[in-house]
Amino acid sequence: MRNRSLTALLFGAILTIQPLSAYAEDLVMAVKAGADTADPQYSSLSPTISEMRNIYETLIAGDAKQNPTPALAESWKAVNDTTWEFHLRHGVKWHNGQDFSAKDVKFSLDRVPQAAGPASYLMYTRDIQKVEIVDDYTIRITTPHPAANLPSSIGRIFIVNADVVGKLKGAELNDPAKAIGTGPYKFVSWTANDKMELTRFDDYWGGKAPWKNVTIREIPNDSARMSALLAGDVDFVNQVQPADVGMLEKRKGIKVFSGPSAFNFLLFTDMRKTSPKVTDKAGKPLDTNPFLKPEVRQAISESIDRQLLVDRLMDGQGSVATQAVPEGIIGYNPSIPKPVYDPAHAKELLAKAGYPDGFGVELTCTSDRLPNDGRICEGLGQFLTRIGIAVKVNAIPRSVFFSKRAAGDFSLFMHGWGTVTGETSQVLEPLLHTNDRAAGAGSWNVYGYSNPKMDADVDGANQQIDPAKRKAMLEDAMKLVVSDRAMIPLVNINTITAARSDKISDFTPRLDEDTLPWFIKPAK
């Protein structure tokens, strides 16, 4: 205590010259990753989307649990199997005072190919055959075949101002006069890799946002981001590391908000005839692939104590996964039971499959992508070793992991996945559908899993306009991949954010991990 007052006395002078920029109405956030560009249609990756949502809006938004909510479209319906009609919101103003109307929507949907960056929105517009303006507030979209995903797909595309944007794209939109949206915040400035500055749009149709000025700073280094919060440089941080939660919760003046995210860890086994990284115990390559035996896959699943992974390796910040998506996502099947943990039985299963002494395999994971990925990988290695499988754990940077994964270099690998669209088809179609280049399905499934029944469910769901039937098909597909053990679900990851409690009273974590200022409630 004496120390403190001495400090205050001696350095009061320094404190008084601190700039008075931190007004109560202003919010400074620090995020792990920020936008890649100022063009809202350039990148469909979460960090860019999360920042763009401040300035631009989509036809359909999602609530914290990813349920679709009306945004620029007030309602939408299927007129027939191949035609969708969207009724647009009246009285929406652009930041420059112009009225929002159907021509902006058509312009924006047509612009997607020109604006496309590496992670483009082209997958979302592929089903569009024609966009027609019926009147100023009605738009009609025709598809070549029934496309149940259309609303959720085009609902993700940011709508830009037809008059202002014209032929501009990419960095040309990094200008307050050009970055005109309809969102709750107006663009002030943006610097790649550094920060975005926003100011409130007072004529926003959804009512005034709580913070007047918002600064979103990009601080990728986890310790640096936490220090910025503790030092009071920022009011809110995202992507808190699970290991830091205990320390933050004990600190006065800091609040931690933790909740389920759309991200989880799934374990995949190679299902091709032969597999590159399996050997016998002596290290000689095997000419058959043990993972083709269902008993081996079951044994692997039963050897893992998932609750222990959550409690010890994830510091309690997660939950046991029963399937490929966490609860709340459309197509999550509530009838699937919790996976069994029974290492003794797992050993028996291995023996039954013809591997009483186990075999050798390399387990590959990322080491720098999602919280604790490397640690969980090591934990898995130990579980598998206990039932006799000699595991070589190989946790590698994502820049190397993804290339090797796509090249089919793995035999057993853990993949983190986020179902950010809120629909199971986003995980089932690319990861588990039979690899079919012509149809564009199963693009990540180069490891040979194929179940025609599950393909039929996923394909059928894509064409099924009736939401109830569609949900039933996706739930059935989920049941099939779980009982096939086409992937072995491990754990769901929590999204953790933290804030200074003198400025922020509450925040509801979202499944998609977006941190939107108007969901951050000011204190008082």
Add this chain to the structure above:
Amino acid sequence: MLGWLIRRVLQAALLVLATTVIVFIGLHFVGNPIDILVSPQADSVERLRLTKALGLDLPLWRQYLRFLDGVAAGDFGISFVYGQPALRLILERMPATFELAGAAMVIAVGFGIPLGLYAGLRPESPASRLVMGASLFGFSLPAFWVGLMLIFCFAVRLGWLPSSGRGATVSILGVRWSFLTLDGLRHLILPALNLALFEISLVIRLTRAGVREVLPQTFVLFAHAKGLSDTRVIFVHVLKNILIPVITVVGMEFGSLIAFAVVTESVFAWPGMGKLIIDSINLLDRPVIVAYLACMVVIFILINLIVDILYMVLDPRVRK
């Protein structure tokens, strides 16, 4: 002199060329950027589009020729991630890094030379031993850890200084500088000190060694015999002589300061080139990585050139 300069420039050009070849081939083996850049939902059609759009469908040697073709026109390619010219992305961040490295150098020389001088003149005093002992820590402690400790002490515990970022900046000739505002200066202190730590120790040791070497020489004895005051002997005659090796090493070190700023920049979220390059390596953003390394080589060569010239100016013996 002119021939020497031309030779140096030619050498430099060859070096840059060699660097780009090595980096190009090396990056090719690390991984395929498509797998990291593409959206998780992308299908094969989308992957193909991206591969074509980024020019990665061509064989490596043709990609390299295309790159050279661009470089001849001053274009290092478009960043895969940001969709902006790679060179521009780097040049935009260069002032921040130069500012940080410059401030570190000022700190290193400002503290290093007086302390080293003292330690050299009074090698047996306890204070000198303390300085020399402390300099060992400066050499051996990892910058990453020291950075976190500085943040912990001065930003988190004491709250005197901000923990990260650049603060307010003033724009001069279109370039933003933060050392001209009070807020910017407060943001600059910790990262600059962190970066300077190694250099302070280096300058202390160099200066001390220089002083110990020069003091017993006859010209110092002669100066004393002429009846000059101690201050004049030390600050004019001794200092002038020890400055030559110090300037050489400090100059060379300026290059490594810029290159090693990577660690400090990521700990202090300083928006310089280092932060950009780390992100680019993680995302395999080839054009940015190649352009950054080419810039680094050019900077190193320029610094060496300047040091050589300074050397000639300072030491009449070299000019002969």
